[in-house]
Amino acid sequence: MFIYEKVVPFYDVDSMRVVYHGNYIKYLEEARCAFLEKKNLTYTQMEELGFAFPIVELKVKYIKPSKFNDILEVLVSLDSFDNFLTFKYEIRNKETKEKICKAETKQMCVDVTKKESLFEIPQEIVSRLK
Amino acid sequence: MFIYEKVVPFYDVDSMRVVYHGNYIKYLEEARCAFLEKKNLTYTQMEELGFAFPIVELKVKYIKPSKFNDILEVLVSLDSFDNFLTFKYEIRNKETKEKICKAETKQMCVDVTKKESLFEIPQEIVSRLK
Amino acid sequence: MFIYEKVVPFYDVDSMRVVYHGNYIKYLEEARCAFLEKKNLTYTQMEELGFAFPIVELKVKYIKPSKFNDILEVLVSLDSFDNFLTFKYEIRNKETKEKICKAETKQMCVDVTKKESLFEIPQEIVSRLK
Amino acid sequence: MFIYEKVVPFYDVDSMRVVYHGNYIKYLEEARCAFLEKKNLTYTQMEELGFAFPIVELKVKYIKPSKFNDILEVLVSLDSFDNFLTFKYEIRNKETKEKICKAETKQMCVDVTKKESLFEIPQEIVSRLK
Numbered sequence: 315m316f317i318y319e320k321v322v323p324f325y326d327v328d329s330m331r332v333v334y335h336g337n338y339i340k341y342l343e344e345a346r347c348a349f350l351e352k353k354n355l356t357y358t359q360m361e362e363l364g365f366a367f368p369i370v371e372l373k374v375k376y377i378k379p380s381k382f383n384d385i386l387e388v389l390v391s392l393d394s395f396d397n398f399l400t401f402k403y404e405i406r407n408k409e410t411k412e413k414i415c416k417a418e419t420k421q422m423c424v425d426v427t428k429k430e431s432l433f434e435i436p437q438e439i440v441s442r443l444k
Numbered sequence: 445m446f447i448y449e450k451v452v453p454f455y456d457v458d459s460m461r462v463v464y465h466g467n468y469i470k471y472l473e474e475a476r477c478a479f480l481e482k483k484n485l486t487y488t489q490m491e492e493l494g495f496a497f498p499i500v501e502l503k504v505k506y507i508k509p510s511k512f513n514d515i516l517e518v519l520v521s522l523d524s525f526d527n528f529l530t531f532k533y534e535i536r537n538k539e540t541k542e543k544i545c546k547a548e549t550k551q552m553c554v555d556v557t558k559k560e561s562l563f564e565i566p567q568e569i570v571s572r573l574k
Numbered sequence: 575m576f577i578y579e580k581v582v583p584f585y586d587v588d589s590m591r592v593v594y595h596g597n598y599i600k601y602l603e604e605a606r607c608a609f610l611e612k613k614n615l616t617y618t619q620m621e622e623l624g625f626a627f628p629i630v631e632l633k634v635k636y637i638k639p640s641k642f643n644d645i646l647e648v649l650v651s652l653d654s655f656d657n658f659l660t661f662k663y664e665i666r667n668k669e670t671k672e673k674i675c676k677a678e679t680k681q682m683c684v685d686v687t688k689k690e691s692l693f694e695i696p697q698e699i700v701s702r703l704k
Numbered sequence: 705m706f707i708y709e710k711v712v713p714f715y716d717v718d719s720m721r722v723v724y725h726g727n728y729i730k731y732l733e734e735a736r737c738a739f740l741e742k743k744n745l746t747y748t749q750m751e752e753l754g755f756a757f758p759i760v761e762l763k764v765k766y767i768k769p770s771k772f773n774d775i776l777e778v779l780v781s782l783d784s785f786d787n788f789l790t791f792k793y794e795i796r797n798k799e800t801k802e803k804i805c806k807a808e809t810k811q812m813c814v815d816v817t818k819k820e821s822l823f824e825i826p827q828e829i830v831s832r833l834k
Contacts, residue, residue: 459719
């Protein structure tokens with residue numbers, strides 16, 4: 315479990331004065347990138363190893379709204395990494411601990427030089443994720 | 445079935461030269477708004493009727509990438525409107541007709557003045573959607 | 575003079591219920607791209623010719639706010655193309671003709687293969703812009 | 705002088721692999737908000753005092769590009785606060801100290817209840833900014 319902190323910026327809030335639902339996708343990615351950086355596996359490092367991991371599936375359940383300047387905690391965990399990288403997320407308000415949303419993303423592995431989709435996460439990636 | 449056309453803008457494309465996965469959420473909303481406008485039920489009109497429809501669930505499956513200046517067609521249909529407004533979407537390349545992604549959104553009805561979630565879509569909304 | 579039409583999407587509006595000031599930059603670019611496409615000079619075509627045109631200067635004066643679903647007209651004109659591509663813009667409400675903002679962008683020419691900044695717009699670009 | 709730190713997120717980078725020029729506007733705002741929070745004058749507090757401060761002018765000079773995961777420092781200073789709030793900014797790479805861009809924003813004061821533009825920054829705002 316990894317926790318990424320995010321302060322809601324003004325430009326992410328919509329006319330209902332809550333974070334626009336589409337903007338949480340960006341918070342998920344920021345959290346995922348921070349998680350992967352800890353594993354020594356940034357997108358740049360993935361690329362140097364010859365792989366890319368495009369998102370192939372995204373699911374979000376929105377539970378409560380959040381507002382400008384709220385401090386959010388994005389809890390991110392790697393759920394599985396056999397044929398896909400599957401991450402699970404929970405976003406909560408740091409202060410009140412109320413759940414804001416839950417989410418899941420699936421990423422496929424692509425061999426960038428061969429331009430081929432792989433049906434298994436390569437060993438050099440798996441070894442870093444463990 | 446309603447078709448909304450969208451030209452991919454430069455600022456929606458990421459460093460892999462494809463539309464950033466989070467940006468499709470915006471295209472879904474543009475298509476949904478255009479659909480609802482045809483039904484005489486814009487967000488503004490919903491608000492005047494005293495209701496808001498926050499997104500409570502989002503699912504996207506990404507099938508193929510799209511690039512800067514691609515012309516996309518967002519096919520949107522209202523799947524159900526009993527307790528939630530459920531929309532289904534397919535985004536395809538206008539020229540090649542290749543599927544880019546499939547998606548589903550669920551919106552809950554909120555009575556804005558009473559600040560209450562409703563567990564049924566109100567009759568004045570349903571009558572316009574039919 | 576070229577006119578580009580843009581309907582204000584919900585996700586571009588902030589909690590003051592007006593278009594977030596930073597989002598007009600995207601409308602300027604959409605208008606500029608549409609203008610350049612007419613000249614047979616999309617970013618993709620520029621790239622094929624071996625050039626890129628990064629923005630080096632941006633100025634915006636905000637005059638009146640615009641709201642969700644407003645139809646805007648972005649008037650774009652190429653002001654000069656000797657050492658920089660300089661575009662001038664005026665955004666106005668299509669219906670009321672009220673001025674929303676005025677803007678100017680300057681783009682430098684970069685020779686992508688040599689990775690060199692050019693201090694003159696190359697002849698093959700100039701000939702298309704005339 | 706106030707320094708705000710920002711890590712470039714993946715979704716802000718364009719197909720040239722550099723931060724899309726329009727996205728720096730968001731970094732300016734994040735820095736400005738952090739600066740104002742130190743002065744006990746968040747947008748929320750401004751609103752409670754009955755004022756809003758819409759941006760009326762924006763100028764940016766782009767000097768060098770920045771890339772995904774770069775750590776940026778946004779140096780923000782309040783240049784004047786007589787009839788407008790004028791902020792000046794410099795964005796630089798935290799590690800190399802190279803200048804990325806320079807910018808200036810002007811904000812007007814609006815009395816929200818009277819819906820009137822003010823031609824002087826009110827005393828209760830000025831006293832906090834000093």
